[in-house]
Amino acid sequence: YNAFGAPIIRARVLAESQANAPVVALSEIMSSTAVSGGGVYNLGGELVVDGARLHHNSAVDGGGLFNVTGTITVANTVIDQNEATRGAGLYDAGSPSAYLHLTVISNTAVSEGGGFYNEAGDPVLRSTIFQGNAAPDGAAIFAAAGAPDVDYNYYQGQVGTAVVGTVTGTHSIVTAVIPGLLDPANGNFHLADEAAAIDKGDPDSPITTDFDGQIRPANQGPDIGADEVVGCLVSVNGVIYGSIQDAVNNAEPGATILVSGNCRGVQTGSGTGSASCGGAAGTLLVLTQTVNLSGGWNDTFTEQDGYSVLDAQGAGRVIYVGPGAIPTIDGFDIIRGSVSGPNGNGAGICIDSAAPVIRHNRFYSNTATNGGAIYGVDSAAVIEAGNRLYHNTATAGAGLYLTSSAGITATVQNNFIYRNFSVNGGAFYNGSADNLFRHNTVISNTASATGAAIYVAADAPEIRGSIIMNHKTGAVGGVFGAPGSAPVLDHNDFFENSVDVGGTVANPGPGALDVDPGFNLSITDSFTLTIESPVVDVYTPDDPLPVDYEGDIRPSHQTYDLGADEVGGCYAAIAGAEATVYGSVQTAVDAADNGDTILINGLCQNVQGRMVDGVMVTQTVAITKSLILDGGWAYIEPISATLDALDRGRVVYVGQTAVVT
Secondary structure, three states: OEOOOOOEEEOEEOOOOEOOEOOEEOEEEEOOEEEEOOOEEEOOOOOEEEOEEEEOOEEEEOOOEEEOOOOOEEEOOEEEOOEEEEOOOEEEOOOOOEEEOOEEEOOEEEEEOOOEEEOOOOOEEEOOEEEOOEOOEOOOEEEOOOOOEEEOOEEEOOEOOOEEOOOOOOOOEEOOOOOOEEEHHHOEEEEOOOOOOOOOOOOOOOOOEOOOOOEOOEOOEOOOOOOOOOOEEEEEOOEEEOOHHHHHHHOOOOOEEEEEEEEEOOOOOOOOOEOOOEOOOOEEEEEOOOOEEEEEEOOOOOOEOOOEEEEOOOOOEEEEEOOOOOOEEEOEEEEOOEOOOOOOEOOOEEEEOOOOEEEOOEEEOOEEEEOOOEEEEOOOOEEEOOOEEEOOEEEEOOOEEEEOOOOOOOEEEOOEEEOOEEEEOOOEEEOOOOOEEEOOEEEOOEEEEEOOOEEEOOOOOEEEOOEEEOOOOOOOOOEEEOOOOOOEEEOOEEEOOOOOEEEOOOOOOOOOEOOOOOEOOOOOOOOOEOOOOOOOOOEOOOOOOOEOOOOOEOOEOOOEOOOOOOOOOEEEEEOOOOOOOEEOHHHHHHHOOOOOEEEEEEEEEOOEEEEEOOEEEEEEEEEOOOEEEEOOOOOOOOOOOEEEOOOOOEEEEEOOOOOEO
């Protein structure tokens, strides 16, 4: 009973909680009986009820709560299984009070207002779940007089006419589909991860936390009811958001945005945006500025390990990158995008006239017309550093679809693209432009027509240093060139494809191999190499990449490996210039001057042939200068370096005039 004070009834943190993981329990008012206000009676004042549960109370009026004249706020509160003649859950006699984000369930009134009874006044009643309440009139809401502000509520399963004397609300949901409470019969009023009430609350709600104290809004907007399904936390310069879009919108250009957990859903905003990619509506995240998105953080943003999730839940696109933006997208699972129709492009990421850097992500379970995982138009995107594109589906380019005007080139390098499904271009569809496709590992993609690995519709993309393996569907399993196209192939391994090349591609190109790459089978689907692999140390590109998918130095040991992985573990530097680290002792020796000391660390293996003093010799390192080799350098491992020729030749060959220590 509150006369004219300002008490606060809220949830409590249990004593056994850990400091970084508080356990919150709702304050309960239960099993009480009165004429008015079985649980709470407010005569006047400024009562706040935030994070409480009012249940199994009874009264003539207001089984759970009765407000006479006070301006009160009731938020994040569960009101269940109360009984009254009128207003079994809540009764407001006439006030401008706010009733926000409530879960009002299974209350029963004999006459009117199973959930809420408004006698007079203009209270606000928004973002509330009304489920299974009963009354002959107004099972959810009964307004005898006044003008209550009612909207963004969820009505399901009322017994009796749901709303009488007012409106349900333009943005409210009236449905037979349950809102998604986990186990209300046993007191669990949290929402399930994909509950129907998620993201459907008032977008202008002033409530910033839920009944657990978790941030509100989260994902794409506030949830209806007392609970907010969070899972997604975003930090920009220490400011925490529950919505990744809100964080991006409030970030300065160039800001780094740290993301933790699972960001879900798509926006309902308007705007046509791009003819190729659409706008905000039906997209989880819109990027029109240059920011750095970094995933895989824990919920305190103190450690980074793994991936954060961007999940469109099959309701639209995951990311749209708009014209002029140069964002970095690093460390995410980009999943369950779904777009269709003639402009159903890029279910995972759709890039329009932008140049994002896309690194260390996993794309899977995305479905589009073109570009299941990634679609780029007029884009100089850099797609690199171990992105994994798998189990995506599209008519063309289930992994990637790139099409640009002349002079605009995208770069796709050091990625793993496998088990994608299409009609043409299972892994990669080159619509137009001379895009660069280098050092990728392309495995077991499917096309029902042709180009199960790669389909080139036009122009002359460069396909170099890649492994293209196990494509057995369609007319051409490997690389298909459509009429007028002229793809450039160089030093690729074609293994166990139904047909390696076709169309305008007459042959696999210079340096082509047809060998089992010998993947490391100890890690499922890693598609990484071992030193014994026949695609290790086989390639010297004209435009070499400095590192592989995980940052290992290219070349390592001898020359360059094919595919996304470079077998690393060898490190060398010239003393006095240790800022430059080589992955090959031979490369360091070749760069050194007479009298230099070569510092060596790790395990440096394999051999290569070269002419020394007019003789072709094969060894791990050939030296024709006066040098000192120091194997005690503790760059990575504090152990002596090892030079291992793998029984394939000499370890060290010293030329006729060299003096070597």
